[in-house]
Amino acid sequence: MHTTHRDDFYADPLIYDVLHAPGTADEADTLLSLARAHLPRILSTKPIHFLEPASGTGRFLLHLARKGHTATGLDLSANMIAYARARAALLPPRARQHLQFLVGDMTRFSLDAPADVAFCTINSIRHLMTDRQMLAHLSCTRRALHPHGIYIVGIETAQPALAQPSEDVWTGKRQTPTGNIRVKQVVQYLPPPHLGRSRTEQVISTMLINTSGQEKQVDSTYTLRTYSHAQWRTLITKAGWQVQAIYNAEGTPRPQATLGYYLWVLAPTHHQPRKS
Ligand SMILES: C[S@@+](CC[C@H](N)C(=O)[O-])C[C@H]1O[C@@H](n2cnc3c(N)ncnc32)[C@H](O)[C@@H]1O
Structure with a gap:
């Protein structure tokens, strides 16, 4: 079997998409219901403009666009954006007319038309490796939203x-015009040493990719920044946001959450929470 090592884990959007497609519709629907619960009531029944920084293959936004919402995706990887645009081109005109994918850095971007709801899940925000980058990201996301807007961040905090x-371990499969693809990915997360100041988690990925019977292995490594609960909350406040609510990945409220992966609903500090 042929083995290659890749520096860029996101170099092959198709393989990424095959691995992450399972569960995408449910996750996107959870984001939609949180958006409806937290936007002002008058807006929550109308089409919503979603912004996804680090949108990757656009899997969530494509689902939301199919449901009639406006969607803007932003990603550093030109490969990911090209893939997302190609998928968007296959949607009915009604769904794709309010959908755009932009190449850009989530630490410095602006939008022509403000969004209602931004979201960035599955720890993508942990690709930002300094407080400065995170603050820049939180600030430009706040500026890209309407004053009533919210930001839903899926992030793991750890002690x-x-x-x-x-x-x-992730698995996925897909039939394509050029053959059947099956992918199995084993990801190891190695936290920084307990002693010392490093906040860099090493992530080691091994993928077995079977394309119509031909198997190859692709290895890659990347890093994510670690956050304690307090470090994350401090940056939220410093960047002019407040926490409106915390949910688990299925959208169940978890107001007391401290450690683990949660969806944090953030609102600009001037924002008045909706009264129910
Ligand atoms: C784990 S993937 C998530 C993709 C998508 N959100 C999803 O859930 O399928 C992380 C994405 O973050 C993007 N990314 C990393 N750093 C970025 C940055 N500074 N600005 C924009 N995108 C970035 C990568 O190119 C990659 O597509």
């Missing part, structure tokens, strides 16, 4: 002294 190595 550095307790963090242990962990592993995830």
Whole structure:
């Protein structure tokens, strides 16, 4: 079997999309219901303008556009954006007319038309490796939203002294015009050493890709920045946001959450929470 090492884990959008497609519709619907719960009531029944920084293959936005919402995706990777645009071109005209994918850096961007709801899930925000980058990102996202807008961030917080190595296994399959693809990915997360100031988690990915019976292995490594609960909350406040609510990945409220992966609903600090 042929093995290659890739520096850029996001170099092959098709393989990324095959791995992450399962569950996408449910996750996008959870984001939609949180948006409806937190936007002012008068807006929550209308089409919503969603912005996704680090949108990757656009899997969430394509689903939301199919449901009649406006969607803007932004990603640093030109490959990811080209893939997302190609998928968008296959949608009915009604769905794709309010959908755009832009190449850009989530630490410095602006939008022509403000969005109602931004979201960035599955720890993509942890690709930003300094406080300065995170503050820049939180500031330009705030400027890209309407004053009533909210930002839903899916991020894992951890207690550095307790963090242990962990592993995830993802699988996916898809029929394409050029053959059947099956992918299995094993991802190891190696937290920074307990002693020391590093906040860099190493992520080691091994993918087995089977394309119509031909198997190859692709290895890659990348880094994510770690956050304790307090470090994350401090940056939220410093960047002019407040926490409106915290949910688990399925959209169940978890107001007392401290450690683990949660969806944080943020609003600009001037924002008055909706009364129910
Ligand atoms: C884990 S993927 C998530 C993609 C998509 N949000 C999803 O859930 O499928 C992370 C994405 O972040 C993008 N990314 C990393 N750093 C970025 C930056 N500074 N600005 C914009 N996108 C970035 C990568 O290119 C990649 O597509």
